[in-house]
Amino acid sequence: MGDKPILSISDMSIVFSSPDEADIEAVRQVDLTLTPGKTLALVGESGCGKSVTARAVLRLLDKNADIQRGSIIFAPGDAEATDIVQLRQDSLPLRAIRGNQISMIFQEPMSSLSPVHTIGDQIDEMMVIHEGLKPKQARERTVALLDQVGIPGARERADAYPFQLSGGLRQRAMIAMALACTPKVLIADEPTTALDVTTQAQILDLLRQLQADFGMAMLFITHDLGVVAEIADEVAVMYLGDVVEQGSVFDVFAAPKHPYTQALMSSIPKMARKADRVRLSPIKGTVPAPRDRPQGCAFTSRCPYAFEPCATIRPERTAIGDNHHARCHLLTRQPAEAAA
Incomplete structure (x- = not known):
């Protein structure tokens, strides 16, 4: 094809x-x-x-x-x-x-x-x-x-x-x-x-x-x-009307970059021996009503990594690799911001 x-x-x-x-x-x-x-x-x-x-x-x-x-x-x-x-x-x-x-x-x-x-x-x-x-x-x-x-x-x-x-x-x-x-x-x-x-x-x-x-x-x-x-073959992850991450199934599943995608992966039940069992990691909070959507990143209210620009500035679509993109301020965060 x-x-x-x-x-x-x-x-x-x-x-x-x-x-x-x-x-x-x-x-x-x-x-x-x-x-x-x-x-x-x-x-x-x-x-x-x-x-x-x-x-x-x-x-x-x-x-x-x-x-x-x-x-x-x-x-x-x-x-x-x-x-x-x-x-x-x-x-x-x-x-x-x-x-x-x-x-x-x-x-x-x-x-x-x-x-x-x-x-x-x-x-x-x-x-x-x-x-x-x-x-x-x-x-x-x-x-x-x-x-x-x-x-x-x-x-x-x-x-x-x-x-x-x-x-x-x-x-x-x-x-x-x-x-x-x-x-x-x-x-x-x-x-x-x-x-x-x-x-x-x-x-x-x-x-x-x-x-x-x-x-x-x-x-x-x-x-x-x-x-x-x-x-x-490819996957696009959507949250509150925004496509927050997109790429090949292998890239997104093996190395998710957006916190929402990471949270989805962490919430999947896994088969394990009794000694290795761990509690599921649910996504905290609830999805805001569409009329209450944050001006910036849609996932701000539930994101454990949210910082100042997240609520007010919409992240740009950032390339991570070939045909792998995500909308997250963490991907473009400057070293000074990370240290703060």
């Missing part, structure tokens, strides 16, 4: 407006890059802005949310680059991308799939709309997709409604729908969160195999660092 990015999010900020309160910046100047055949994991606590970032790519934000600044450049090798931010909502160019070239596996299939249409009808519709297939052709493709994602009795299951399937089968059906048009970019929003460990492992294996088959770029959203280590 080439190293040329297929999707580049640059300096993107998303603001939620309210008639009663001040606007809230939910995502702040995010930079992410997706490459064909590679997986970027977006990691962070619940409410940090991961899903909002993903939905922004497909322009599926709530009515009171707005991409206030930045760009989302989609550059498939066979077509001209497009800034998705500049496309008019529900325009034909955006519809041609959404669900066709960029597809999404939503977090909860039971609330994302239509309860009054069969699984087969919902997948058929994707191919009829985007690829112009006749209904019979679309149904044959749907059955093949359901079989490919490991749903037993695929032809019969195509006539089932979502409530007639187990959680694992619904998730597989959602994956089949996302892959119906062979997208170039797949966004997976916590696709294994509500599944048991065995089904989770099967879904991860399936996504890896499908990525290898189709050469897709994948944005995988999760809060499970164990899943990240298993599936991702």
Whole structure:
């Protein structure tokens, strides 16, 4: 696979407006890059802005949310680059991308799939709309997709409604729908969160195999660092709307530089003999409400290393090595400051 990015999010900020309160910046100047055949994991606590970032790519934000600044450049090798931010909502160019070239596996299939249409009808519709297939052709493709994602009795299951399937089968059906048009970019929003460990492992294996088959770029959203280590090539750590650290999985896991990333690593349970057991090291404090975000570093109120500039000056994106960056004042702290 080439190293040329297929999707580049640059300096993107998303603001939620309210008639009663001040606007809230939910995502702040995010930079992410997706490459064909590679997986970027977006990691962070619940409410940090991961899903909002993903939905922004497909322009599926709530009515009171707005991409206030930045760009989302989609550059498939066979077509001209497009800034998705500049496309008019529900325009034909955006519809041609959404669900066709960029597809999404939503977090909860039971609330994302239509309860009054069969699984087969919902997948058929994707191919009829985007690829112009006749209904019979679309149904044959749907059955093949359901079989490919490991749903037993695929032809019969195509006539089932979502409530007639187990959680694992619904998730597989959602994956089949996302892959119906062979997208170039797949966004997976916590696709294994509500599944048991065995089904989770099967879904991860399936996504890896499908990525290898189709050469897709994948944005995988999760809060499970164990899943990240298993599936991702690169990882971006998000806190309160900020990407605080980004790099290869090896670099970030072996030598995390931001205090939040270090705290996440320290809070992972480890297998050990009874004599070697140690207490988990939780992250002290709580995540501030978005409207109470510090002006400087978002992690200031919980950081054990915070010093004077942290609360008032936002850290610059500092390069640590090849393709490894973090936003932390400690990385640019002068010797005189360290001594103080």
